[in-house]
Amino acid sequence: MKVGDHPTVETHPHRTVLTSAPQDAPVDRATAAARRVIDAMLRTDRGNANLDRVAEELNSIADHLEEHAPEVAERMIDMWSGEGVTRHDPITGPENAIAPPLVLEGLEDGSVQGVVTLTLPYQGPPGCVHGGVSSLILDHVLGVANAWGGKAGMTAQLNVRYHKPTPLFEQLTVTGKQISVDGRKIHTVGDIKNAAGEVCVSVEGLFIDAAVPRPR
Amino acid sequence: MKVGDHPTVETHPHRTVLTSAPQDAPVDRATAAARRVIDAMLRTDRGNANLDRVAEELNSIADHLEEHAPEVAERMIDMWSGEGVTRHDPITGPENAIAPPLVLEGLEDGSVQGVVTLTLPYQGPPGCVHGGVSSLILDHVLGVANAWGGKAGMTAQLNVRYHKPTPLFEQLTVTGKQISVDGRKIHTVGDIKNAAGEVCVSVEGLFIDAAVPRPR
Numbered sequence: 429m430k431v432g433d434h435p436t437v438e439t440h441p442h443r444t445v446l447t448s449a450p451q452d453a454p455v456d457r458a459t460a461a462a463r464r465v466i467d468a469m470l471r472t473d474r475g476n477a478n479l480d481r482v483a484e485e486l487n488s489i490a491d492h493l494e495e496h497a498p499e500v501a502e503r504m505i506d507m508w509s510g511e512g513v514t515r516h517d518p519i520t521g522p523e524n525a526i527a528p529p530l531v532l533e534g535l536e537d538g539s540v541q542g543v544v545t546l547t548l549p550y551q552g553p554p555g556c557v558h559g560g561v562s563s564l565i566l567d568h569v570l571g572v573a574n575a576w577g578g579k580a581g582m583t584a585q586l587n588v589r590y591h592k593p594t595p596l597f598e599q600l601t602v603t604g605k606q607i608s609v610d611g612r613k614i615h616t617v618g619d620i621k622n623a624a625g626e627v628c629v630s631v632e633g634l635f636i637d638a639a640v641p642r643p644r
Numbered sequence: 645m646k647v648g649d650h651p652t653v654e655t656h657p658h659r660t661v662l663t664s665a666p667q668d669a670p671v672d673r674a675t676a677a678a679r680r681v682i683d684a685m686l687r688t689d690r691g692n693a694n695l696d697r698v699a700e701e702l703n704s705i706a707d708h709l710e711e712h713a714p715e716v717a718e719r720m721i722d723m724w725s726g727e728g729v730t731r732h733d734p735i736t737g738p739e740n741a742i743a744p745p746l747v748l749e750g751l752e753d754g755s756v757q758g759v760v761t762l763t764l765p766y767q768g769p770p771g772c773v774h775g776g777v778s779s780l781i782l783d784h785v786l787g788v789a790n791a792w793g794g795k796a797g798m799t800a801q802l803n804v805r806y807h808k809p810t811p812l813f814e815q816l817t818v819t820g821k822q823i824s825v826d827g828r829k830i831h832t833v834g835d836i837k838n839a840a841g842e843v844c845v846s847v848e849g850l851f852i853d854a855a856v857p858r859p860r
Contacts, residue, residue: 454695461702465678466741468709470732473718476712480671486677489698493684495853496692500764500813503687508770516686518765518774525682526742526765548716549734549742554724558734559799560783567776575710582809583775588802588822625710 436578437538438557444534446572447542455523457470462525470548519568530565530602534557534576538581540603546596557594559566563618566631569604570616574635577606581614581635594628612637652794653754654730660750661734662788671739678741686764721860746781746818750792755821756785762812773810775845778836782847785820786832790851794824797830797851810836810844817841828853 450456465486472479473518497503505563507516518526528550532542544565552558567586594600604618614635619627647765651660653787654666666672681702688695713719734742748758768774781797783802790796810816820834835843 452701454692455685455690457699458695458702461699461706462678462685463682464706465681465702465709468706469675469678469741470672470723470739471698471713471716472709473712473714474671474722476670476709478708478712478826479674482709483673483677485701485705486674488682489701490677490684493681493688493692493698496689496694497684497687498689500687503764504770505765506690507686508692514849516764518767519776523686524765525685536706546731548723549717549740552733553798554720558780558784559787559802560780561734561802563783564774564776564800567779568774571775574676582769585806585844586775586779586804588803588804590799590801593798609802618734618750 431507434575435534437534437536437576438578440534441536443536445492445531446514446534446540446576447530447532448514448562449531450522450529453622459523459525466525466549467547493607515521517568519565520572530568532572532602534571537605538577540573540576541601541603541604542569543599543601545599548596551596553593555596557596557600559588559590562590562594562629563588565602565633566604566618566620566629567633569602569618570631570633570635571605573606573616574614577607577616579609579614579637581612581637583633584636585634590628591630592626592628594624598623600628609637645734649748650791653750653752653792654794656750657756659750660729661747662750662792663746663748664730664738666738666745666766667748675739675741677789682702682741682765683763689791706810714812730735731786732828735781735785736788746784748788748818753821754793755819756789756792757817757819759815761815764812766805767812771812772814773808773812778810778845779804779847781818781819782834782836782845783849785818786847786849786851789820789832789834790830792797793832795822795825795830795853797828797853799849800852801850805846806844807846808844809836811838814839816844
């Protein structure tokens, strides 16, 4: 993530949304609908007599979308230009149906925070968030916290601790904050809390300041 | 994961598939089609004039699936009974459109291994797998390695190290192996290698032997 393109706590001292909010655009509406399909597919009755027709309809939609897709190399340039950077990632991206999506705000104290309620596609143990999904979310949140803190980097190491099960179907609060920059080494911490405010998962991350080239 | 229900290297000394292979069932076909939609949605031209119609069609499919969905509590009992356990997780589940899906085999040396090629929905830095996606996959692979090793548990700690960028659009090999069981503490390691066999991401996990109740 190129810090220069993003608001930081220095440039925007007040509470600021750092992720791309869903826009009133066709691709946002189509992605939100795809997200509903993913969730409903896990919930629908396995004996639903129309599932083969659903498969046909979804394949027909995929065919159509693919017919109107540029070459991947060309599409990548577009994805990574301008504001595109935060629109397609698998955690906050309104254009990525895999993303819950999480919306993150930058706070005045230099931390970032968001709330999210996860459903069956993100399940690990029965009724709980998959431990790997928690680490996926926290890795991303630390990256956004670094951008907000003013110094971004590539993940070198993540240490994730699981304190108690993280519940599905309950509003979770996700937080991240850059705590130190020592030369090229950036230390950042974060956690996921349940609705009662208890820490379910915490993370410490070490990032290395390194420029990431964009496609062009 | 309840070890008793799963093959282990003791009970199945030869190479054995540990994940649920996609079946020739309507829900598997519909989920595979949903996976195509997720991918194609990220690739299609943002100016595609039919995206609003795609949104309508997807919402109509979601409405239908939801109309035929039992209450979540009832559905959960079904999800977690019998073989269901590995059919819906977000990494290997053929019924979960978020899953790539990864297929894992248990090998005679006690390790588990699978290959996967990831595409745009799993992107972090340009052209690379999101670091959090790598940790999601590795957390799950360690869990399967524990089941194969004969002693499963809940994740207590994950230490993920990022050695080099993990490429999209290239066959990756994912491996996990339980290395020690010390009382209730289980140590398990794993990694993701690129097509050249270089380690991109490695992980050490600490798991605690604890029974997880299933819904009933």
